[in-house]
Amino acid sequence: MKLYIKNYSSYRSDLEDIDIKQVLKQKYKLDTRRQDDFIHLALYGAQLLKEKTVIHADDELYVTSAYGDVDVVQRTNTYVNKEKQPVKLFDFINLLGNTTSYYVARSLNISGKNIFQISDNFTYINSLISLYASIKNSQKDAILCAIDLVSTPDEVSKRVLGVKEDIEIVSGVNYQKFSLDAKDAIAEVEFDIKTYSLDEVNTMLKKENRTVLSSIRCMKLQCSKESKFFETLASYALNSAMKKNEDMIYIDCFEEKYKILKLKSLK
Amino acid sequence: MAKVNILNYEIHCAQGDVQHTLKAIKNDQIVKSFKSVQSLQEDVEIPYYLFKEEIKQDQESIYKAMRDLLLKIIPTIDESKRDSTALIIGTSLVDWHVVDAINASVYENEKKPYSSKKQSIDSYAKALSREFGLNDFTMTINTACTSSANALLEASNMISIGLFEYAIVIGVEIFSPIMSSGFYAMDLIAESVAKPFDLERDGLVLGEAIAGIVLGKEDTLWRLEGGFSNCNSHTITAVSQSGDECVEVMQKALQNSGVKAEEITALKAHATGSYSNDLAELNAISKVFSSSLTFTALKPYIGHTIGASGVLEIALFMAAVDDGFIPKTYFCDNPILPEYRPISEHKKCKEGIFMCNYFGFGGNNISLIMKKEIV
Numbered sequence: 001m002k003l004y005i006k007n008y009s010s011y012r013s014d015l016e017d018i019d020i021k022q023v024l025k026q027k028y029k030l031d032t033r034r035q036d037d038f039i040h041l042a043l044y045g046a047q048l049l050k051e052k053t054v055i056h057a058d059d060e061l062y063v064t065s066a067y068g069d070v071d072v073v074q075r076t077n078t079y080v081n082k083e084k085q086p087v088k089l090f091d092f093i094n095l096l097g098n099t100t101s102y103y104v105a106r107s108l109n110i111s112g113k114n115i116f117q118i119s120d121n122f123t124y125i126n127s128l129i130s131l132y133a134s135i136k137n138s139q140k141d142a143i144l145c146a147i148d149l150v151s152t153p154d155e156v157s158k159r160v161l162g163v164k165e166d167i168e169i170v171s172g173v174n175y176q177k178f179s180l181d182a183k184d185a186i187a188e189v190e191f192d193i194k195t196y197s198l199d200e201v202n203t204m205l206k207k208e209n210r211t212v213l214s215s216i217r218c219m220k221l222q223c224s225k226e227s228k229f230f231e232t233l234a235s236y237a238l239n240s241a242m243k244k245n246e247d248m249i250y251i252d253c254f255e256e257k258y259k260i261l262k263l264k265s266l267k
Numbered sequence: 268m269a270k271v272n273i274l275n276y277e278i279h280c281a282q283g284d285v286q287h288t289l290k291a292i293k294n295d296q297i298v299k300s301f302k303s304v305q306s307l308q309e310d311v312e313i314p315y316y317l318f319k320e321e322i323k324q325d326q327e328s329i330y331k332a333m334r335d336l337l338l339k340i341i342p343t344i345d346e347s348k349r350d351s352t353a354l355i356i357g358t359s360l361v362d363w364h365v366v367d368a369i370n371a372s373v374y375e376n377e378k379k380p381y382s383s384k385k386q387s388i389d390s391y392a393k394a395l396s397r398e399f400g401l402n403d404f405t406m407t408i409n410t411a412c413t414s415s416a417n418a419l420l421e422a423s424n425m426i427s428i429g430l431f432e433y434a435i436v437i438g439v440e441i442f443s444p445i446m447s448s449g450f451y452a453m454d455l456i457a458e459s460v461a462k463p464f465d466l467e468r469d470g471l472v473l474g475e476a477i478a479g480i481v482l483g484k485e486d487t488l489w490r491l492e493g494g495f496s497n498c499n500s501h502t503i504t505a506v507s508q509s510g511d512e513c514v515e516v517m518q519k520a521l522q523n524s525g526v527k528a529e530e531i532t533a534l535k536a537h538a539t540g541s542y543s544n545d546l547a548e549l550n551a552i553s554k555v556f557s558s559s560l561t562f563t564a565l566k567p568y569i570g571h572t573i574g575a576s577g578v579l580e581i582a583l584f585m586a587a588v589d590d591g592f593i594p595k596t597y598f599c600d601n602p603i604l605p606e607y608r609p610i611s612e613h614k615k616c617k618e619g620i621f622m623c624n625y626f627g628f629g630g631n632n633i634s635l636i637m638k639k640e641i642v
Contacts, residue, residue, distance in 0.1 A: 061498070066385075066387060067362065067364075067365055067386075067387045067388075068362065068365075068387075068388070068409075070365055070369070073361065073362060073365045073366060073369065074369050074373070076361070076445045077361075077366050077369055077370075077445075080305060080444050080445045080448055081366075081444070081445075082374070084305060085305060086304075086305040086306050086307055086448045086451070086452055087305075087445050087448040087449045087452060088452075089449070089452050089453065091449075092445070092446075092448070092449025092450075092452060092453070093449075093503060093504070093628070095361070095445065095446075095449070096359055096409065096410075096411045096628055096629050097359075097409030097410070098409060098410040098411055098498070098628070098629035098630070098631050099503060099628075099629050101410075101498065101629070102498060102500075102503050102629045102630045102631075103503075105498050105630070106630075111497055111498060111499035112497055112498070113496045113497055113498070114410070114496075114497065114498030114630070114631060115408060115410060115417060115421070115496075116408065116409050116410055117406050117407065117408045117409070117421075118387050118388055118389045118406070118407050118409070119389050119404075119405060119406045119407070120385055120386070120387045120389035120390050120392065120393040120405060120407075121385070121393060121403060121405070122403075126404060126405075126406055127406075129404065129425070129430065130406060130421050130424070130425065133421070133424040133425040133427075133428050133430055134421065134424050136424070136428045137424050137427060137428065153372055153373070155368075155372040156365070156368045156369050156372045156373070158381065159368035159371060159372060159381055159382065159386075160364060160365055160368045160385070160386050160387065161385055162381070162382055162383050162384045162385040162386065163381075164381065164383075165381060193402070193404055193430055193431075195403055231385075254385070254403075257403060
């Protein structure tokens with residue numbers, strides 16, 4: 001499968017420390033009331049994308065995440081399950097995954113298909129696969145938002161991610177706008193549904209001269225790894241390579257099975 | 268969209284499995300219960316379509332219930348083909364993996380060791396996939412009331428372009444104090460019964476369900492012709508009363524499926540029984556279809572099962588047609604639009620082209636078109 005990337009936006013909490021809610025209010029004049037930090041983070045990435053590319057009303061929108069909005073689950077769990085209080089109205093609304101994608105769609109003025117989805121393994125790549133299948137049928141463009149927000153305490157996120165206590169996890173939101181059409185594309189990305197064994201990946205990498213990055217989940221693979229982690233790091237890695245006009249291979253791993261993203265810069 | 272066939276289906280809801288539910292519908296023996304939920308003043312009893320045997324809100328119980336359902340439909344897929352089968356779940360369940368991590372981090376004095384396993388709402392799908400030897404591709408969609416309807420459309424997209432030979436789509440919703448309390452706080456719960464499209468309607472009645480559909484390319488009587496899904500609502504909780512957003516979804520679903528409005532044999536409405544959504548949907552139906560349209564609502568039999576409703580209601584609708592009828596709509600004595608009245612008696616029907624609507628929270632709306640052709 002091959003998709004063309006028309007543009008992208010990227011934000012990581014460890015690289016840039018900003019008050020996102022204030023930026024949304026002051027710079028982008030967005031109504032931020034009744035929304036969680038998770039929604040604000042998604043909106044911020046959307047606004048960065050909007051500044052860089054043309055967005056059409058019928059563009060499809062996919063939002064994916066490792067575990068969604070933990071803060072709202074934590075609050076509702078406290079109210080309802082621990083304190084036996086009723087859920088607060090806007091917590092209830094924010095609890096639904098598609099609330100985030102609704103606000104993103106509204107901020108981008110799009111009214112096309114809108115899906116909030118989570119894949120336990122290969123979170124980002126599986127979303128790319130469903131996005132690809134959708135636009136192959138609809139022949140439209142699609143935007144993919146990959147978002148992870150670290151909760152407080154970060155122990156909750158680490159437990160859900162299944163990473164060790166000493167791993168530093170960060171928040172990030174990364175968008176790409178995808179198309180089946182190569183016109184004006186800045187990069188192309190290739191992927192497939194197949195998973196590979198470690199031996200197959202190593203054989204493949206022997207012939208590879210592109211930059212190779214992998215998730216920290218690829219513990220047995222000898223190649224560069226980000227020391228800090230978030231589940232949708234694959235999306236950041238693509239954006240980072242596009243920023244440098246580089247070709248790149250990104251490898252993710254779950255339970256000894258590997259999936260590969262191949263990015264080719266078209267600039 | 269290339270056509271994808273519906274190979275098998277099964278449900279588990281307040282009335283039991285598909286056969287028990289059909290029997291309950293035909294004999295007017297619908298079972299409904301009550302459940303206590305928290306409100307600001309005191310706990311209140313709300314009507315609820317509950318499973319006969321409680322499924323507890325914990326990871327193990329939810330997994331077992333989904334596994335039991337899957338066991339009934341998976342024999343459709345030959346074991347040699349299971350590695351080309353995707354599993355997609357549609358639900359708005361609160362993620363108990365996250366809740367358990369919160370409890371372990373915040374509330375428990377004695378710290379449990381960290382697990383090295385990634386967990387999320389999709390962990391049920393991942394574990395089922397592993398147990399039944401399915402493809403590694405799993406996904407869990409949460410778009411509120413449209414979750415499993417969207418899951419069906421996503422699955423059919425992947426089959427139609429040849430990524431997978433089969434897909435299993437499961438819709439699941441189990442009683443949750445958080446979700447129930449939220450619906451109650453929004454003043455959306457009916458006093459006693461849901462009265463879809465009735466002037467006296469006063470809200471919805473929630474329900475529990477697990478339902479599954481197997482999609483593939485093998486020839487069968489039922490086919491998913493296509494559909495259309497978008498997010499274009501007036502507010503985050505409702506479409507506009509004119510129903511114009513629903514009109515767009517229904518018209519594009521027809522267009523994508525190559526079907527004309529007058530070719531629709533019957534329509535299964537979303538019809539929650541809530542004031543604004545029923546008004547919007549009926550206004551939309553009146554703009555797309557003539558008043559001779561046969562349409563019905565299934566929620567008075569099974570409740571509004573939120574994320575599960577997509578798969579549950581399509582499966583139940585197909586089962587009824589396979590049994591030779593379209594179920595009547597309960598409790599609509601004085602329709603909002605007198606000339607657009609849902610059927611008040613079961614109607615004989617063995618085949619045709621059908622539209623199934625889902626118009627939900629968070630602005631997500633979807634219409635699916637199915638066809639049953641008896642050769």
